[in-house]
Amino acid sequence: MLGSGRRDADPAHRSGLGSPIISARYAVDHDVAVITLDHPPVNGLSHETRVQLAAGIDRALADAAVRAIVVTGAHGMFSAGADIREFNSNKVAAAPSLDTLIRMVEASDKPVIAAIPGTCVGGGLELALGCHFRAASADAPIALPEVKLGLLPGAGGTQRLPRAIGLEAALNMIVSGASVPARRLRGTALFDAVVEGDALAAGIALARKVADENRPRRRLSEVTLREPNAEGFVQFARNTVGPMSKGYPAPMKCIDAVAAAVSKPFEEGLRFERALFIELLNTVESRALRHAFFAERAASRIPGLDENAPARPIERVAVIGAGTMGGGIAMSFANAGLAVTLVETRQDALDKGLATIKRNYEASVKRGRLDAKAVERNLGLLTPTLSLSDVASADLVIEAVFEDMDVKLGVFRALDAQAKPGTILASNTSTLDLDRIAAATRRPQDVVGTHFFSPANVMRLLEVVRGRKTGDDVLLSVMRVAKRIGKRPVVSGVCDGFIGNRMLEQYVRQALFLLEEGASPQQVDRALERFGFAMGPFRVSDLAGNDVGWAIRKRRYVEKPNVAYSRIADRLCELGRFGQKSGLGWYRYEPGRRDALPDPAVDALIADYRKELGISPRKIVEDEIVERCVYALVNEGAQLLDEGIALRASDIDVVYLAGYGFPRYRGGPMFHADTVGLYNVVRTMQRFASNPHGDPGFWRPAPLLARLATEGKTFNPE
Numbered sequence: 001m002l003g004s005g006r007r008d009a010d011p012a013h014r015s016g017l018g019s020p021i022i023s024a025r026y027a028v029d030h031d032v033a034v035i036t037l038d039h040p041p042v043n044g045l046s047h048e049t050r051v052q053l054a055a056g057i058d059r060a061l062a063d064a065a066v067r068a069i070v071v072t073g074a075h076g077m078f079s080a081g082a083d084i085r086e087f088n089s090n091k092v093a094a095a096p097s098l099d100t101l102i103r104m105v106e107a108s109d110k111p112v113i114a115a116i117p118g119t120c121v122g123g124g125l126e127l128a129l130g131c132h133f134r135a136a137s138a139d140a141p142i143a144l145p146e147v148k149l150g151l152l153p154g155a156g157g158t159q160r161l162p163r164a165i166g167l168e169a170a171l172n173m174i175v176s177g178a179s180v181p182a183r184r185l186r187g188t189a190l191f192d193a194v195v196e197g198d199a200l201a202a203g204i205a206l207a208r209k210v211a212d213e214n215r216p217r218r219r220l221s222e223v224t225l226r227e228p229n230a231e232g233f234v235q236f237a238r239n240t241v242g243p244m245s246k247g248y249p250a251p252m253k254c255i256d257a258v259a260a261a262v263s264k265p266f267e268e269g270l271r272f273e274r275a276l277f278i279e280l281l282n283t284v285e286s287r288a289l290r291h292a293f294f295a296e297r298a299a300s301r302i303p304g305l306d307e308n309a310p311a312r313p314i315e316r317v318a319v320i321g322a323g324t325m326g327g328g329i330a331m332s333f334a335n336a337g338l339a340v341t342l343v344e345t346r347q348d349a350l351d352k353g354l355a356t357i358k359r360n361y362e363a364s365v366k367r368g369r370l371d372a373k374a375v376e377r378n379l380g381l382l383t384p385t386l387s388l389s390d391v392a393s394a395d396l397v398i399e400a401v402f403e404d405m406d407v408k409l410g411v412f413r414a415l416d417a418q419a420k421p422g423t424i425l426a427s428n429t430s431t432l433d434l435d436r437i438a439a440a441t442r443r444p445q446d447v448v449g450t451h452f453f454s455p456a457n458v459m460r461l462l463e464v465v466r467g468r469k470t471g472d473d474v475l476l477s478v479m480r481v482a483k484r485i486g487k488r489p490v491v492s493g494v495c496d497g498f499i500g501n502r503m504l505e506q507y508v509r510q511a512l513f514l515l516e517e518g519a520s521p522q523q524v525d526r527a528l529e530r531f532g533f534a535m536g537p538f539r540v541s542d543l544a545g546n547d548v549g550w551a552i553r554k555r556r557y558v559e560k561p562n563v564a565y566s567r568i569a570d571r572l573c574e575l576g577r578f579g580q581k582s583g584l585g586w587y588r589y590e591p592g593r594r595d596a597l598p599d600p601a602v603d604a605l606i607a608d609y610r611k612e613l614g615i616s617p618r619k620i621v622e623d624e625i626v627e628r629c630v631y632a633l634v635n636e637g638a639q640l641l642d643e644g645i646a647l648r649a650s651d652i653d654v655v656y657l658a659g660y661g662f663p664r665y666r667g668g669p670m671f672h673a674d675t676v677g678l679y680n681v682v683r684t685m686q687r688f689a690s691n692p693h694g695d696p697g698f699w700r701p702a703p704l705l706a707r708l709a710t711e712g713k714t715f716n717p718e
């Protein structure tokens with residue numbers, strides 16, 4: 001609050017067009033002007049906010065009664081920086097640009113003090129760095145996170161931050177994008193005061209003090225950075241960061257820019273930073289990372305549904321089945337502080353499930369991810385039981401029993417009888433028809449799918465399956481609780497495999513055809529790992545268990561006799577080569593190790609199989625491997641959009657980024673196809689269709705893909 005001596009308080013800028021939306025409030029407290037950034041949700045420095053802030057500075061400079069200027073933020077934060085919605089428009093550079101604004105602040109004759117009550121990141125921190133003095137609340141998160149969007153701080157951050165906190169500390173912050181509380185930077189030239197209490201009051205007090213003492217303005221641009229070992233340190237940073245940032249150009253450019261703070265005069269360094277920023281802004285990688293950022297936010301918006309509509313409260317959860325998934329799901333809720341009742345049919349299964357949960361928690365403690373106290377609290381939130389009637393108090397029940405329709409129907413009938421009215425009944429089924437499950441109850445509107453990924457306490461992706469009768473409020477409630485437990489929820493319609501696994505089946509089918517035609521598992525894995533996947537399909541399959549895919553294929557041979565499947569993986573399974581768990585799979589594994597070692601026995605098996613089919617192997621180039629596997633994802637993704645199973649292309653991207661190790665710097669399969677150009681994707685698919693082994697029928701472009709390619713459009717709106 002400002003003192004009672006406030007003389008006036010109104011928008012820092014008046015627009016000629018009606019009443020302006022105030023995003024930088026101007027007030028005067030006796031002899032100190034206070035400009036408050038007030039642009040919810042994060043005081044982003046949009047064009048309008050910059051205009052108002054600049055007008056506020058001018059006004060304070062023109063007011064003879066004002067001796068000092070304080071810039072602060074509303075909503076308990078300073079500013080989270082540039083408004084990234086402006087990045088793809090020319091508004092981002094519209095005058096006054098952030099750079100101009102910062103220069104204006106720094107050049108001010110009157111002292112400008114940043115009062116930082118909370119979050120001060122990105123352009124927000126760059127603005128604060130342009131001020132002459134800074135007072136911050138000890139807890140305020142301080143960061144330059146641009147690297148996470150494939151960028152670098154482009155408004156002087158790479159030049160001013162090293163001048164405030166030293167080369168090494170600045171480099172660490174800028175290259176990692178990590179946030180640190182202001183208290184950790186106490187004692188550096190970044191902060192003149194770090195306070196436990198009111199940062200604004202501290203800022204105003206500081207303003208008066210510097211005015212009284214007539215302290216010279218401290219302009220970071222005028223500081224010469226002296227670092228005796230700068231060159232050695234920068235080289236060390238390059239050697240360390242280079243191998244860690246494959247595929248991501250921004251981290252190395254961050255190092256280049258920060259290094260310029262030592263090697264170049266300020267203005268030259270600033271120009272260098274600017275050039276690198278623009279270079280990065282136009283890279284596919286940065287566009288992909290920005291796409292991923294927006295895609296994750298968009299995923300929780302459901303067309304026709306008000307994101308903020310009331311939802312059902314969820315405080316108590318019950319999980320049915322304490323197996324692989326049930327245990328992990330129960331942990332996810334307990335970790336977020338929700339009480340969980342864990343239901344099993346047999347004591348030994350319950351004991352086994354709880355023992356696994358305890359072991360997982362112990363492993364987290366060992367790795368330093370959790371402390372013993374948190375584990376105790378989480379375990380205290382779990383109530384194991386053999387009685388299904390204990391679900392009566394639950395607001396949400398998640399069924400994770402065997403993947404068997406009859407078993408599930410039995411469980412849902414029982415839940416219908418036991419759960420209180422309004423309880424949300426969710427199934428974790430991977431393949432079964434949710435609408436049939438819902439029909440087993442008298443409340444299909446309360447039934448929804450929650451498809452967690454294994455290990456459920458670790459994997460962030462959650463497909464929220466909307467049945468034909470799922471209530472809107474049920475869907476909203478599940479989306480909300482998913483976020484509460486730290487998941488990335490994406491809505492999927494009902495179909496076999498939902499979004500992720502249905503697409504994956506086509507990807508794996510192509511990987512297997514590639515083996516038939518001449519590639520080795522190592523070659524396929526290497527190509528897709530070079531493309532950026534965390535793991536290639538054969539290493540993934542060895543990890544998950546080759547028997548899982550085998551069981552699905554056996555079902556497919558009956559259900560879809562017309563779809564071509566390579567039988568090569570079945571041969572592997574017939575030998576009991578189920579992957580890591582059996583020590584042998586597509587690779588061999590040495591006891592206690594996870595390294596995938598090539599196995600001549602697999603090469604022989606593949607060679608025999610080719611002979612049987614009469615195929616003479618050909619050399620397959622990496623591009624073909626990548627394109628066949630990735631475009632298989634794309635075409636099936638387009639099919640899902642056509643069928644309305646996925647709501648938008650960016651949702652598919654989120655599924656693949658959060659759940660399938662798709663490289664984030666490529667933005668997801670649909671965004672990747674957009675960057676290649678859909679016309680080009682279709683042309684390549686037509687080429688694949690002429691290969692008899694590539695499954696010509698499959699390569700017919702999905703109607704949406706065909707249409708967009710013809711119209712020169714993209715899946716994701718530009």
Ligand SMILES: NC(=O)c1ccc[n+]([C@@H]2O[C@H](COP(=O)([O-])OP(=O)(O)OC[C@H]3O[C@@H](n4cnc5c(N)ncnc54)[C@H](O)[C@@H]3O)[C@@H](O)[C@H]2O)c1
Binds near residue numbers: 320321349401428430
């Ligand atoms: N394992 C995965 O990777 C994965 C991934 C996503 C989804 N799913 C799905 O999750 C569900 C569970 O899979 P899982 O791998 O955890 O299986 P699991 O065999 O490890 O566990 C199932 C558990 O359910 C218990 N159970 C069976 N009937 C029950 C009943 N009537 N009441 C209470 N408990 C009962 C069993 O005792 C067992 O402990 C399946 O629908 C599966 O398709 C599995």
